[in-house]
Amino acid sequence: MHIKPDCIGCLLNQSLKVSKLLELDDDTSKKILDRSAEILIDHDLSDTPPQIAKDIYQAISAITGEEDPVSLSKERATREAMKIDTSFVQSIPDALKLSVIGNVIDFGAQNQFDLQETIQKQFGLSFAIDDGEAFMRELEKAREIVIIGDNTGEHVFDKLLIEMIQKEYDVLVHYFVRGTPIINDVTVKEAQLLSDCAHIVDTGVETPGYDLEEANAASREIFDRADIVLAKGMGNFESLYQQAERDIYFLFIVKCTVVAQAIGQEIKEMIFKRSF
Amino acid sequence: MHIKPDCIGCLLNQSLKVSKLLELDDDTSKKILDRSAEILIDHDLSDTPPQIAKDIYQAISAITGEEDPVSLSKERATREAMKIDTSFVQSIPDALKLSVIGNVIDFGAQNQFDLQETIQKQFGLSFAIDDGEAFMRELEKAREIVIIGDNTGEHVFDKLLIEMIQKEYDVLVHYFVRGTPIINDVTVKEAQLLSDCAHIVDTGVETPGYDLEEANAASREIFDRADIVLAKGMGNFESLYQQAERDIYFLFIVKCTVVAQAIGQEIKEMIFKRSF
Numbered sequence: 001m002h003i004k005p006d007c008i009g010c011l012l013n014q015s016l017k018v019s020k021l022l023e024l025d026d027d028t029s030k031k032i033l034d035r036s037a038e039i040l041i042d043h044d045l046s047d048t049p050p051q052i053a054k055d056i057y058q059a060i061s062a063i064t065g066e067e068d069p070v071s072l073s074k075e076r077a078t079r080e081a082m083k084i085d086t087s088f089v090q091s092i093p094d095a096l097k098l099s100v101i102g103n104v105i106d107f108g109a110q111n112q113f114d115l116q117e118t119i120q121k122q123f124g125l126s127f128a129i130d131d132g133e134a135f136m137r138e139l140e141k142a143r144e145i146v147i148i149g150d151n152t153g154e155h156v157f158d159k160l161l162i163e164m165i166q167k168e169y170d171v172l173v174h175y176f177v178r179g180t181p182i183i184n185d186v187t188v189k190e191a192q193l194l195s196d197c198a199h200i201v202d203t204g205v206e207t208p209g210y211d212l213e214e215a216n217a218a219s220r221e222i223f224d225r226a227d228i229v230l231a232k233g234m235g236n237f238e239s240l241y242q243q244a245e246r247d248i249y250f251l252f253i254v255k256c257t258v259v260a261q262a263i264g265q266e267i268k269e270m271i272f273k274r275s276f
Numbered sequence: 277m278h279i280k281p282d283c284i285g286c287l288l289n290q291s292l293k294v295s296k297l298l299e300l301d302d303d304t305s306k307k308i309l310d311r312s313a314e315i316l317i318d319h320d321l322s323d324t325p326p327q328i329a330k331d332i333y334q335a336i337s338a339i340t341g342e343e344d345p346v347s348l349s350k351e352r353a354t355r356e357a358m359k360i361d362t363s364f365v366q367s368i369p370d371a372l373k374l375s376v377i378g379n380v381i382d383f384g385a386q387n388q389f390d391l392q393e394t395i396q397k398q399f400g401l402s403f404a405i406d407d408g409e410a411f412m413r414e415l416e417k418a419r420e421i422v423i424i425g426d427n428t429g430e431h432v433f434d435k436l437l438i439e440m441i442q443k444e445y446d447v448l449v450h451y452f453v454r455g456t457p458i459i460n461d462v463t464v465k466e467a468q469l470l471s472d473c474a475h476i477v478d479t480g481v482e483t484p485g486y487d488l489e490e491a492n493a494a495s496r497e498i499f500d501r502a503d504i505v506l507a508k509g510m511g512n513f514e515s516l517y518q519q520a521e522r523d524i525y526f527l528f529i530v531k532c533t534v535v536a537q538a539i540g541q542e543i544k545e546m547i548f549k550r551s552f
Contacts, residue, residue, distance in 0.1 A: 037313035
């Protein structure tokens with residue numbers, strides 16, 4: 001998905017958000033914002049938001065000297081997610097919903113809200129688009145599934161989804177992760193948690209979305225041959241929307257007007273759609 | 277008031293807002309955002325938000341060829357304000373409150389909300405800081421008052437304030453306006469509405485706030501000698517805070533975290549404070 005003018009201010013604000021998270025002084029924050037502004041000027045409207053986010057986060061790393069600037073937030077999100085009582089998840093559709101709700105865990109938030117309560121509240125809502133039935137039918141015949149991970153923290157719920165699927169079906173699950181720390185996205189390091197139920201695949205991708213141009217050959221081959229690909233979160237949607245030739249199940253929460261307009265839905269809606 | 281890192285994204289988003297208001301195509305919007313980003317890089321943390329806003333709006337004018345890009349919104353805001361039944365305003369303190377509430381009229385808003393209802397609701401709230409008593413005492417002895425206008429639309433309510441003051445006191449009111457169209461700020465053109473009750477003063481200032489460095493000699497002289505100066509809106513606060521040597525009554529609604537932090541108040545609070 002190409003950026004729209006709205007994405008520009010949004011991407012700049014992400015730099016500010018990281019500056020605050022790292023408690024940087026005003027001068028360093030200004031340096032980061034200036035460099036981000038330069039990056040935004042250098043990119044044109046044919047790039048995707050994740051492609052630009054990659055450059056911005058690399059600049060933040062270079063300026064701060066932090067290879068993984070939000071590592072502490074990632075650890076906190078994982079801890080919080082692991083505390084959740086998930087006994088209410090009784091089926092694969094339940095697990096799909098918890099997995100997408102995990103996407104509301106914001107890396108910048110201090111988790112001062114009651115996560116369990118937030119999840120229960122969101123769990124009572126329906127998907128705006130729900131291709132769950134098609135997914136269940138495809139599962140019957142599937143041998144290999146790809147799940148493209150998104151944020152750290154929600155990967156705890158992805159694990160539950162994989163376990164629920166494997167309880168009923170004999171499938172190999174490949175769990176795709178980013179090739180390098182980018183925002184709070186799950187990498188090989190965080191994904192170790194899933195190593196007993198899934199084949200962790202380092203995609204080599206440095207953008208916060210599975211960008212086909214960046215994907216290494218190994219992940220591309222699995223991506224192409226898998227019976228089912230399930231891409232989580234808005235970053236993967238932005239990278240794959242209208243790019244991939246194969247069918248993909250997109251599982252995400254609409255978080256901005258640009259994506260909302262692209263798919264004709266509202267902000268905050270939960271989406272589970274087999275290709276767009 | 278110097279900018280903080282938060283102001284950078286906010287100023288960029290104002291460019292986007294104007295782009296949308298003018299219904300510009302994506303390429304022109306990108307051009308405006310790129311130029312705005314350059315301007316933000318060129319300014320450092322010692323500048324005020326209105327100083328940067330001036331450069332951004334001049335760039336928008338240059339790119340679009342519109343000398344007053346939001347002129348239609350200004351006309352609409354004035355029309356909407358003039359429709360309001362203000363019979364509930366019975367005193368100078370009432371008029372002060374309506375005058376600051378006028379500051380919620382957003383130039384970008386389509387006025388789809390019920391303005392009368394919004395005003396009545398806000399009118400029931402109290403000022404977070406209210407130096408109204410000191411103001412009334414000073415009015416007793418005042419001969420010349422300066423009111424520094426802010427947004428077009430709210431100037432209709434400023435007129436009512438001036439009329440209420442003049443009903444009780446024999447004072448000359450100088451109404452300060454910007455020297456050129458900048459955002460939706462009131463200029464000589466819009467201020468004609470007040471010419472029968474106030475002396476309209478073109479300050480020559482091109483920033484969306486009465487910047488002392490830009491003010492022409494005529495307005496500076498009146499500013500220095502007036503018995504009372506009342507500066508409206510956040511732009512004037514940002515330009516004058518810790519800059520002016522004389523006492524000023526600041527009358528505004530807190531609209532952002534940066535100003536909220538500077539004065540130790542919350543967003544949305546109404547402020548009427550004799551100097552800071």
